[in-house]
Amino acid sequence: MNINPDEIRSQKFKTRWVSGYDMDEVEAFLNATAAALESLVKDNETLRGQVAKMDHELSDVGRRRKLLEDALVSAQRVIHDMKANAMKEAENVLKEAENQADRWISDANNQVAEIKRELRELTSLRKDYEVKFRILLESHQEQLDTMLSMKKESGENQTLDPGPQSQSARVP
Numbered sequence: 001m002n003i004n005p006d007e008i009r010s011q012k013f014k015t016r017w018v019s020g021y022d023m024d025e026v027e028a029f030l031n032a033t034a035a036a037l038e039s040l041v042k043d044n045e046t047l048r049g050q051v052a053k054m055d056h057e058l059s060d061v062g063r064r065r066k067l068l069e070d071a072l073v074s075a076q077r078v079i080h081d082m083k084a085n086a087m088k089e090a091e092n093v094l095k096e097a098e099n100q101a102d103r104w105i106s107d108a109n110n111q112v113a114e115i116k117r118e119l120r121e122l123t124s125l126r127k128d129y130e131v132k133f134r135i136l137l138e139s140h141q142e143q144l145d146t147m148l149s150m151k152k153e154s155g156e157n158q159t160l161d162p163g164p165q166s167q168s169a170r171v172p
Helices: 005-010 023-154 163-169
Strands: none
Touching: 005 023
16 A cells, blocks of 8 residues: 555544544644654655665676776786796797807807818928928038039039038038
8 A cells, every 4th residue: 555645644534423533633643644654755765865876886886896807807917928928038038048159159169170270281381381491401402512512523623611501501
């Protein structure tokens, strides 16, 4: 049964002549009941408004919470991806450094091998030069000796003095 305060106030009852309620008391009770009902209706409307407002705020808080959770998950995913990328980058840098070091070592080894090869060539050239120079000196010494012996045989009075250089230049 839906009843509002105005209906309570406007309610009229039949009057009996014999026995019945005091009309003033009934009227006062109806007015008090209508006032109480009116207050309850206002309180109920206020509470409904507050509930609606709180439902809206709760919905907004839920939406914000969802956004924050999504942002947190996204941030965690970004952090995870950044860590993974940093690890990959570090591995790549390390591999590149190792490769560069290997290339440098290989280049250094190649240079050492080339220097050793050149040293062997130069040593061989020096030995060849020494042998050829010794042969040349010996040949000149023989020619000088032959010239001296020919002059002695021809009886020339002129002596060919090879000097101290010819003695020291003689190769054993």
